[in-house]
Amino acid sequence: MPANRSRTERWRESLRQVYERGGGLEVAVMRGPGDEGGAVDLVWRVRVLGLSEREIVVERPGALGRCVEVPPGTGMTCAMSIGQNRWMFASRVVRSTPGPRGSLVLAMPEGVERCPRRNFNRVSTVGLRLPQVECWPLLDPSSTAVAETANQSAMRAALSGGPHGAIDTIAAAALPVVGPVFPASLVNVGGGGAGLLISKEHAGAVDGTRLYWFRVHLTPELPLPLSMTGRVVHHHLDHEQNVAAGVAFEFALNPAHRDFVAEQIERFSARVSAASARRAA
Incomplete structure (x- = not known):
């Protein structure tokens, strides 16, 4: 056997x-x-x-x-x-x-x-659809506070049903001074950080010595991406040569953003849990 x-x-x-x-x-x-x-x-x-x-x-x-x-x-x-x-x-x-x-x-x-090796988040009965993450290396960490505040304003406006044009303008400006973007998938969250999966084509972009700016897409419960700063604290190659990276969130430059991020994660989870509970009733 x-x-x-x-x-x-x-x-x-x-x-x-x-x-x-x-x-x-x-x-x-x-x-x-x-x-x-x-x-x-x-x-x-x-x-x-x-x-x-x-x-x-x-x-x-x-x-x-x-x-x-x-x-x-x-x-x-x-x-x-x-x-x-x-x-x-x-x-x-x-x-x-x-x-x-x-x-x-x-x-x-x-x-x-x-799980099959080439699809480790799906079997015949259940599956997971991982959120997509946009990642940028930070060139000027001091520029994140303004971008985080803009992200908060845009998110709150979107959640309250504000005009789309104004929200899009705020969201477009919510980017600090960064380098080239690369994609990742959000594998899991917990404590003060997250796990990311980065395809082998972008493995060279991972550097444990610098900060990154992340935009996490949690649709449809959150109407806009949730932005935050983090640092890659460990990483390794998986069996397909993709990078599995552990990220620690960083809020030292703008401590108030920590509560905002936690609030949005709670909001997402509460909405998904409520929908699941209604189906089970």
Whole structure:
């Protein structure tokens, strides 16, 4: 029997291995059939806190010091990885524990499915659509405060139904002094940072010694891209020579922007969770 097939059939052992090593799962609120098109999934990296025959206990998703509310009954798309092997499964929230160190209790799945190497975010039953990110190397970090303030003004105007022409003008100006842009995908978020996947064609653009300006597209819940500054703190090549990069968000030059970014992440998550809860009702 091939090793990967054997591991899939013994997936509970793999899950326990993740737990015993202090590892985590990637989880996202499950989208409905009507959410196709431009809708994307925000994936959270959460640590596994406990296991039983029927339940998986994980950290509550959160970013920048704020936990995200996920109501009981919400469908979840989950993934676990060991080395280059990755499995996905569907679950639902059974209950949650409030508080800053709260947890989510997920229903144990009946089975998992191994992801193909060339499409590691989709199997036959569930899938993830990763948000796209525009990345620029920052040439003048001091120019980010003005751009962040412009991003806040444009986002608030768009959320309040302001005139599109004025919003587009503000959004176009919301760019600091930067170098050439390159694309990435937002693999996951958690704590004070995120994971990005950058195609091998743009691998040379990754430099751990400098700051970057990011625009994250979280449609349709957020009408405009969410902009922020960050630094690549670690990176490595995957099996296809693409770059997997860990990014730490930076707010030292404009601390107030931290609350704005956290607020928009909460807004996105609340809207997706509410839609999922309505479908489950």
